[in-house]
Amino acid sequence: MALEEQVETVRRFNRVYTQRIGALEDSFLGMGLPLSAMRLLFEIGSAPDSVRALRARLGLDSGYMSRLLRQLEAEGLVEVVPDLADGRRRRARLTVQGQRRWDMLESRSQRRALELIEPLPESRRARLAAALSEAELLVRAATVTFEDADPVSVPAQEAIGRYFAELRERFGFLHNELVSDEARALGPPDGIFVLVVSDGKPVACGGVQSLEPTLGEIKRMWVLGSWRGAGLGSRLLGHLEARARGLGHVTVRLDTNQALTEAIAMYYRAGYRAIDRYNDNPYATHFFEKSLR
Numbered sequence: 001m002a003l004e005e006q007v008e009t010v011r012r013f014n015r016v017y018t019q020r021i022g023a024l025e026d027s028f029l030g031m032g033l034p035l036s037a038m039r040l041l042f043e044i045g046s047a048p049d050s051v052r053a054l055r056a057r058l059g060l061d062s063g064y065m066s067r068l069l070r071q072l073e074a075e076g077l078v079e080v081v082p083d084l085a086d087g088r089r090r091r092a093r094l095t096v097q098g099q100r101r102w103d104m105l106e107s108r109s110q111r112r113a114l115e116l117i118e119p120l121p122e123s124r125r126a127r128l129a130a131a132l133s134e135a136e137l138l139v140r141a142a143t144v145t146f147e148d149a150d151p152v153s154v155p156a157q158e159a160i161g162r163y164f165a166e167l168r169e170r171f172g173f174l175h176n177e178l179v180s181d182e183a184r185a186l187g188p189p190d191g192i193f194v195l196v197v198s199d200g201k202p203v204a205c206g207g208v209q210s211l212e213p214t215l216g217e218i219k220r221m222w223v224l225g226s227w228r229g230a231g232l233g234s235r236l237l238g239h240l241e242a243r244a245r246g247l248g249h250v251t252v253r254l255d256t257n258q259a260l261t262e263a264i265a266m267y268y269r270a271g272y273r274a275i276d277r278y279n280d281n282p283y284a285t286h287f288f289e290k291s292l293r
Contacts (some may be wrong), residue, residue, distance in 0.1 A: 009227040021112060029108040031101065033075070033104075038105055040068045044078060045102035050089045051080065055169045056200030075248050077101055143231035144198045146239050151193040151207065159195055159205040163222035171257060171283065185209040186219060192243045193220075194237055203227050208252070216249035221263075233263070237270055247291050252292060255284035 001009070022028050028035040043054055055065045056250040070093060072078035077098035078080035083089040094102055117125045149156045186193045196204035218240050223233045244252050251277070258265050264286060272288035279287075 015292055020116060029105065029112060031108070033071070037068050037071050041072060041077060041098065041102060042105060043110075044072075044092045045099065047092050048091065048093050050086075050091050052089060053200055054092060059199070062193050067185065072098070120233070137227070137230050140198050141227065141235075142231070144196050144203065146236075147195050147197050149193050149195045149205075151183045155195055155197075155202050156193060156205065159202040159222065160220060162224070163205065163220060166222070166225070167283070171259065171279075182209070182219075190247065192240075192247065194236070194239065194243065196223075200203055204232055204236050206240050207241055208247060208249075210247060210249070211253070214248060214250045216244040216252045218249060218252055218254040221254070228262075233266055234270065237266065241290070241292060250292050251289060252289065253278060253280060253289045255287050257280055257283055258285040 006071040018024060018210065023035045026034055028038045031038050033041075040058065043057060049057070049210075051069070054232070055062060058065075060068070065128050069078065069080055073080065078092055079095055080090050080092050083091045100212040107111070117128060120128065151160070167175060185191050186209050188238045191208055193207040194205065195202045204221075204227065207219045209219055211217050218237070219242070221233075221236065223236065240250060254267070254272070255278075258264075269287050270290070275287050275289045276288050277284075
């Protein structure tokens with residue numbers, strides 16, 4: 001299918017789906033407010049958070065977010081209060097009336113979804129659910145952002161912590177944090193650390209450090225398990241290679257463990273070649289190099 005046909009397929013699906021879930025109605029699911037306001041109400045009720053975090057989760061600009069919050073406050077559904085943990089931030093939470101409206105929204109959304117799939121036989125329902133699950137993953141993967149981060153910042157440490165947790169679970173590795181020397185190596189001016197972010201949360205990460213003026217090393221590359229299979233690892237690898245070029249490197253190296261067969265296959269597909277051991281990492285069994293010329 002050509003790119004033009006793919007684009008038209010996405011547009012056609014958008015038209016069909018938005019009509020059938022009630023997104024075109026002034027009163028979404030008869031709730032008295034449009035979809036945008038009800039989606040924000042749903043997010044506040046599902047996972048109360050700071051206004052900044054909610055805005056990042058929904059990908060809204062601050063002006064539009066403020067208007068939606070004022071609309072929900074005027075309806076008596078939400079209140080915005082100072083964040084006790086950080087006085088510089090505000091938190092949004094449901095009022096008693098807002099909780100009742102949230103419960104109603106949840107019930108009606110469940111019913112609308114059931115109405116969409118109930119006419120289909122079981123085999124077709126399973127097929128539709130599988131297709132939508134795949135579509136959700138791919139759409140999310142297509143809309144992530146690649147953001148530079150301080151390797152010792154809270155979001156970076158969250159991603160690195162999950163990276164090490166997975167290593168411990170799979171291989172029994174004990175190391176569970178970036179040592180200070182490595183953290184400095186992955187920061188500017190000679191290094192870079194990147195977070196892949198979706199809905200305000202890191203779902204992948206990786207960095208580049210300099211071994212020599214023209215030789216870089218890709219480090220701490222990780223993709224959240226539920227995001228694998230969407231090509232995010234390959235995109236992250238390509239992004240890190242581009243950043244390595246920007247640091248003046250003409251060659252990059254990396255190491256990995258023999259149990260990570262998917263990663264090894266990805267490195268070969270990306271043009272890496274196996275080389276002899278070049279470091280003293282006790283957990284690495286395979287070593288690779290690629291020319292960036």
